[in-house]
Amino acid sequence: xxxxxxxxxxxxxxxxxxxxxxxxxxxxxxxxxxxxxxxxxxxxxxxxxxxxxxxxxxxxxxxxxxxxxxxxxxxxxxxxxxxxxxxxxxxxxxxxxxxxxxxxxxxxxxxxxxxxxxxxxxxxxxxxxxxxxxxxxxxxxxxxxxxxxxxxxx
Amino acid sequence: xxxxxxxxxxxxxxxxxxxxxxxxxxxxxxxxxxxxxxxxxxxxxxxxxxxxxxxxxxxxxxxxxxxxxxxxxxxxxxxxxxxxxxxxxxxxxxxxxxxxxxxxxxxxxxxxxxxxxxxxxxxxxxxxxxxxxxxxxxxxxxxxxxxxxxxxxxxxxxxxxxxxxxxxxxxxxxxxxxxxxxxxxxxxxxxxxxxxxxxxxxxxxxxxxxxxxxxxxxxxxxxxxxxxxxxxxxxxxxxxxxxxxxxxxxxxxxxxxxxxxxxxxxxxxxxxxxxxxxxxxxxxxxxxxxxxxxxxxxxxxxxxxxxxxxxxxxxxxxxxxxxxxxxxxxxxxxxxxxxxxxxxxxxxxxxxxxxxxxxxxxxxxxxxxxxxxxxxxxxxxxxxxxxxxxxxxxxxxxxxxxxxxxxxxxxxxxxxxxxxxxxxxxxxxxxxxxxxxxxxxxxxxxxxxxxxxxxxxxxxxxxxxxxxxxxxxxxxxxxxxxxxxxxxxxxxxxxxxxxxxxxxxxxxxxxxxxxxxxxxxxxxxxxxxxxxxxxxxxxxxxxxxxxxxxxxxxxxxxxxxxxxxxxxxxxxxxxxxxxxxxxxxxxxxxxxxxxxxxxxxxxxxxxxxxxxxxxxxxxxxxxxxxxxxxxxxxxxxxxxxxxxxxxxxxxxxxxxxxxxxxxxxxxxxxxxxxxxxxxxxxx
Numbered sequence: 001x002x003x004x005x006x007x008x009x010x011x012x013x014x015x016x017x018x019x020x021x022x023x024x025x026x027x028x029x030x031x032x033x034x035x036x037x038x039x040x041x042x043x044x045x046x047x048x049x050x051x052x053x054x055x056x057x058x059x060x061x062x063x064x065x066x067x068x069x070x071x072x073x074x075x076x077x078x079x080x081x082x083x084x085x086x087x088x089x090x091x092x093x094x095x096x097x098x099x100x101x102x103x104x105x106x107x108x109x110x111x112x113x114x115x116x117x118x119x120x121x122x123x124x125x126x127x128x129x130x131x132x133x134x135x136x137x138x139x140x141x142x143x144x145x146x147x148x149x150x151x152x153x154x
Numbered sequence: 155x156x157x158x159x160x161x162x163x164x165x166x167x168x169x170x171x172x173x174x175x176x177x178x179x180x181x182x183x184x185x186x187x188x189x190x191x192x193x194x195x196x197x198x199x200x201x202x203x204x205x206x207x208x209x210x211x212x213x214x215x216x217x218x219x220x221x222x223x224x225x226x227x228x229x230x231x232x233x234x235x236x237x238x239x240x241x242x243x244x245x246x247x248x249x250x251x252x253x254x255x256x257x258x259x260x261x262x263x264x265x266x267x268x269x270x271x272x273x274x275x276x277x278x279x280x281x282x283x284x285x286x287x288x289x290x291x292x293x294x295x296x297x298x299x300x301x302x303x304x305x306x307x308x309x310x311x312x313x314x315x316x317x318x319x320x321x322x323x324x325x326x327x328x329x330x331x332x333x334x335x336x337x338x339x340x341x342x343x344x345x346x347x348x349x350x351x352x353x354x355x356x357x358x359x360x361x362x363x364x365x366x367x368x369x370x371x372x373x374x375x376x377x378x379x380x381x382x383x384x385x386x387x388x389x390x391x392x393x394x395x396x397x398x399x400x401x402x403x404x405x406x407x408x409x410x411x412x413x414x415x416x417x418x419x420x421x422x423x424x425x426x427x428x429x430x431x432x433x434x435x436x437x438x439x440x441x442x443x444x445x446x447x448x449x450x451x452x453x454x455x456x457x458x459x460x461x462x463x464x465x466x467x468x469x470x471x472x473x474x475x476x477x478x479x480x481x482x483x484x485x486x487x488x489x490x491x492x493x494x495x496x497x498x499x500x501x502x503x504x505x506x507x508x509x510x511x512x513x514x515x516x517x518x519x520x521x522x523x524x525x526x527x528x529x530x531x532x533x534x535x536x537x538x539x540x541x542x543x544x545x546x547x548x549x550x551x552x553x554x555x556x557x558x559x560x561x562x563x564x565x566x567x568x569x570x571x572x573x574x575x576x577x578x579x580x581x582x583x584x585x586x587x588x589x590x591x592x593x594x595x596x597x598x599x600x601x602x603x604x605x606x607x608x609x610x611x612x613x614x615x616x617x618x619x620x621x622x623x624x625x626x627x628x629x630x631x632x633x634x635x636x637x638x639x640x641x642x643x644x645x646x647x648x649x650x651x652x653x654x655x656x657x658x659x660x661x662x663x664x665x666x667x668x669x670x671x672x673x674x675x676x677x678x679x680x681x682x683x684x685x686x687x688x689x690x691x692x693x694x695x696x697x698x699x700x701x702x703x704x705x706x707x708x709x710x711x712x713x714x715x716x717x718x719x720x721x722x723x724x725x726x727x728x729x730x731x732x733x734x735x736x737x738x739x740x741x742x743x744x745x746x747x748x749x750x751x752x753x754x755x756x757x758x759x760x761x762x763x764x765x766x767x768x769x770x771x772x773x774x775x776x777x778x779x780x781x782x783x784x785x786x787x788x789x790x791x792x793x794x795x796x797x798x799x800x801x802x803x804x805x806x807x808x809x810x811x812x813x814x815x816x817x818x819x820x821x822x823x824x825x826x827x828x829x830x831x832x833x834x835x836x837x
Contacts, residue, residue: 034826035717036805037762038813046805046818046826051475053803053818053826084807140808 003101009131010077010090012060017090018099018123018131025078025085027093030070042067047076047087054078056087062139063118081136088139097131099123104133161257162458164209168254171198175247179240186235189228195243196225202250207370211263214253215370220274221246227278242273307378311358312411318355318380319408326354326385327414329376330392331400340369345395347377353391354381373399378406463556466516473506473513474801477706480506481798481822510706510799518553521599521608524563525550528570528597535574542581542592543574549599554606558700561680562608565673569610569696570595572670577614577694587691589613605682605724606702611695617688619645626651643784646686650674678833681707681724685784707802709819709829710778711795714759715767718827720800720819725832727779727786729794734773746788748779755788756835761814782836789835802829 007018008027026049033045033056042061046053056076060067073092078085100123107119120133175198182191199221206214221243227233249267257263307315315325330346332339343366350356359366359377366375381388385403392401406414480503487499525547536543554562578584578593585591596611623637626648637645650670677684682700701707701724709720710729730748737744737755746755755777758764777788800819803826805812816831 032825034818034828035765036809036812036815036828037764039809043809046809046828048820048824048826051478051820053805053820055806055808086806086808142808 004098005101005104006096006098007131007133008077008093009095009097010075010093012063012091013065016129016131018097018133019077019079019136020133021096023079023081023136025080028076028078028087030074030076030089044089049078049087052085054085054087056089058089059139060089060091062088079136079140081140084140086140097125099125099131099133107132160209164205165254165258166458166460167205168202168257171202172247172251172254174198175202175250179243179247182235182243183237183240186237186240189231192225192229192235196222196229199225204368206263207368210369211253211257212370212372213265213267214250214257214263217246217249217253217267217271219370220271220278224274224277233277239277242270242277246270246274307358307411307414311378314357315378315380315406315411316408318357319406319411323380323382325357325406325411326379326381326388327376327404327406328379328388328392329374329402330398331374333397333399334373336397339371339373340367342395342397343367343371343375346392346398349391349395350377350379350388353383354379354388461516466513469513470517473510474706476506477510477799477801478820478822482824483822485822514555514702514706515553517556519556519559520551520553521559521562521606522550523559524566525597525599528566531567532570532574532595535571539574540580541574541578543578543595544592545595545597547597552599552601552606554700555702558606558680561676562698562700565676565684565698566597566608566610568670568673569698570597573610573612573614573694573696577612577616579615583615587615601702606700608698608700609695610698611693613693616690616692616694617646617649617686618690622646622648641784643685643687646688647784649686650684681722706799708797709800710797711821711827712758712776712778712791713793713795714762714791715764717762717764718795718821718825719758719762720798720827720829721778721780721789721832722816722829723797725780725782727781729776729778730788732775732777732788734771734775746777748786748788751786753779753786753788754836755790757790758830759790759792761835762830780832780836782833785836787832787836789832800827800829 006021008021008024009016009018011017028047028049031047033047035045036043036055040061042058044056044058046055048054058067068091070089071091074089075093076087076089077093078087080086103125104121104123107116107122109116118135118138120135123131123133125131175195178191178194178198182188182195185191199218203215203218203222206218224233224239224243228235228239233239249265249270253263253265253267256265319325328350330343332342336342347356347359347363347366357378357380359375361371361375365371379388385405389401389403392398480499483499483502487496528547529545532543532545573595578595579587579589581591584593594613596609598607598609598611600607619642622645623632623640626632626645627634627637631648631651632640650673674684677698677700680700682698684696684698686694686696688694708723710723710726712719712721732746732748732755737746738752739745740752744755745752747753775790776792776794777790778794779786779788803818803820804810805815805818805828814831814834815828817829818826819829821827
């Protein structure tokens with residue numbers, strides 16, 4: 001019997017994604033944010049969460065997808081990677097499911113416009129749904145932000 | 155000698171050891187065979203003995219000493235633990251506790267413990283309740299309770315003395331009484347021994363030499379010596395040692411020696427025979443009767459408690475949260491305008507302000523912790539540089555936040571080395587300049603407002619303006635024409651630019667050009683500032699200004715469009731209203747005249763790319779004048795909201811290098827306001 005992985009399922013556009021439960025601190029509704037000047041466009045600002053200040057990024061913007069209006073379904077998934085807390089804005093957060101580790105396959109080159117290096121793998125569920133698992137360490141890679149900033153400045 | 159500063163520590167530690175002892179004793183009662191527990195008690199008793207002897211609490215020391223002896227037998231398996239022994243140990247513990255409490259209440263810690271001591275001795279010698287232990291060979295260590303009478307000579311010593319008499323030497327019994335006010339009794343005793351050893355042979359001493367060295371005697375000790383000298387000569391020698399109150403020298407012949415020993419034996423026997431009765435009749439320990447009048451002496455010793463630093467940090471964090479809620483409550487109360495609510499909130503504000511002050515104080519440590527290592531360091535460096543220096547430290551008791559203390563050491567070391575290396579001249583040079591050969595370095599710390607200042611001043615050659623300028627031009631930091639217009643202060647500040655060094659000779663101490671700029675960045679990182687004043691030929695003074703604490707600061711809240719920001723008060727010179735048409739263009743830069751200076755003026759809204767709210771530009775502008783070192787600049791803001799104590803929060807590692815923003819704080823309405831790093835706005 002393979003290990004089961006618990007993931008939080010959310011969507012961006014038409015695709016379904018998942019992040020490991022262990023990396024998620026909480027899921028919040030949209031709330032007012034404080035803009036932080038001179039940051040990449042996908043950094044939406046900072047929020048106050050139980051006394052600490054947490055930066056929030058729009059995951060659509062992060063992956064270079066078209067950003068959409070926020071709705072009642074929009075959620076901020078607060079993740080914690082290497083002691084770094086960041087909020088991710090997603091279209092909605094729907095479910096928590098168990099995925100058989102065996103069912104996770106290497107990601108294809110590109111899924112829904114997201115490059116493979118940001119992906120951990122793709123899992124096919126019983127009901128034929130595909131869930132794309134994110135590699136948060138890469139998604140939140142700071143070096144890349146610095147590069148992005150330099151590109152914008154150029 | 156000032157013992158008071160150690161007294162608090164002594165009391166705290168004694169209480170700790172008593173606590174351990176108590177716990178272990180209770181456990182021992184249930185597991186009498188567990189040697190590990192005995193070890194623990196022994197250790198506590200041993201430490202207590204050492205501490206109290208050092209602090210001069212004789213009774214405490216003697217009681218713990220006897221306890222230690224008994225416990226030693228137990229742990230070496232020579233004595234079997236039983237309930238009676240446990241009882242006596244508990245009794246000792248009670249007495250110890252009473253003594254420590256007495257000391258804590260300002261008493262002298264004296265307590266008649268002879269009864270308990272006797273009981274312990276009885277246990278040792280096996281007489282107690284006919285204990286099954288085989289009779290002990292060596293007599294118990296003489297204690298202060300019967301100090302003089304217990305000067306017994308063993309067979310060997312007796313023989314030595316008798317033989318000395320036979321060979322024509324003289325034997326004296328000498329008792330030395332040390333002045334009651336003497337602080338270093340052990341040292342005086344040592345001097346007496348030294349004096350005696352020059353003319354005689356010390357055969358026996360009571361208490362033992364070890365005990366005397368550890369200052370485990372009251373005010374007197376006695377010795378047997380063999381010598382050729384006259385009694386008066388001996389007495390004179392001893393009295394030449396200062397702080398000796400009295401000396402008694404008695405000449406002994408064979409008969410008296412024998413007699414002496416017999417007498418001592420009888421005393422010991424008598425003590426022994428009394429003991430069983432005493433031991434059984436230990437109903438009420440003596441200390442109980444004496445306690446009340448001692449308690450009345452009143453508590454003079456400040457009580458301390460040692461706390462885990464993590465807990466203090468936790469407390470600090472909780473307080474920060476509380477302050478956030480407080481600000482929120484304040485604005486809520488203002489909205490609701492309910493009188494009762496306002497009153498309650500006001501009270502809460504007062505209480506929490508006091509609380510904040512106390513918590514901040516908890517984290518304060520005297521700078522002494524850092525300064526302590528400097529005298530030695532300065533001495534060593536001065537020696538290696540062949541300079542003569544006198545370091546004068548003042549204000550070492552000034553307190554700073556622990557976090558600052560941890561970080562401030564290195565920059566200060568650098569500044570001191572700098573003063574020694576570059577500031578002070580060699581003795582010859584000083585002589586030529588008509589100064590004393592020995593240079594002075596003053597290290598001062600003092601409080602002023604919300605800041606602590608640390609100054610390092612030398613009376614050396616001062617900074618040579620021209621040399622600094624030359625060097626700066628050579629290193630392309632400035633061009634020549636620029637240099638001529640610079641004020642002295644501006645020139646001196648060049649010392650803090652990276653890649654600058656004026657030392658003609660490169661030494662291993664400083665002068666590699668990596669010094670002052672590192673010092674500056676370190677101090678700036680701590681939220682502080684460093685400046686330098688100097689007069690050629692007279693000296694140089696470095697002033698380091700540090701914030702009292704790093705986690706709560708006073709700030710001015712400002713509004714830009716719909717956004718709120720905080721500017722630390724420490725970098726604000728003043729706020730003002732200026733007219734928009736006063737802005738002039740100088741070299742393509744917007745400048746404005748401010749108190750006879752032309753300073754740059756920037757629109758914060760533009761710098762921070764605030765979204766345009768379509769607010770019409772008015773003729774009058776609110777400006778905040780900020781300072782970075784000696785440079786000023788004006789920032790245009792839409793509104794000055796007011797001054798507030800804010801709790802610093804980091805933006806987190808994800809946004810750690812954001813331009814012009816040093817952190818964030820949470821406002822009363824729960825919103826995050828960013829804190830502007832004014833240093834990055836002034837070039």
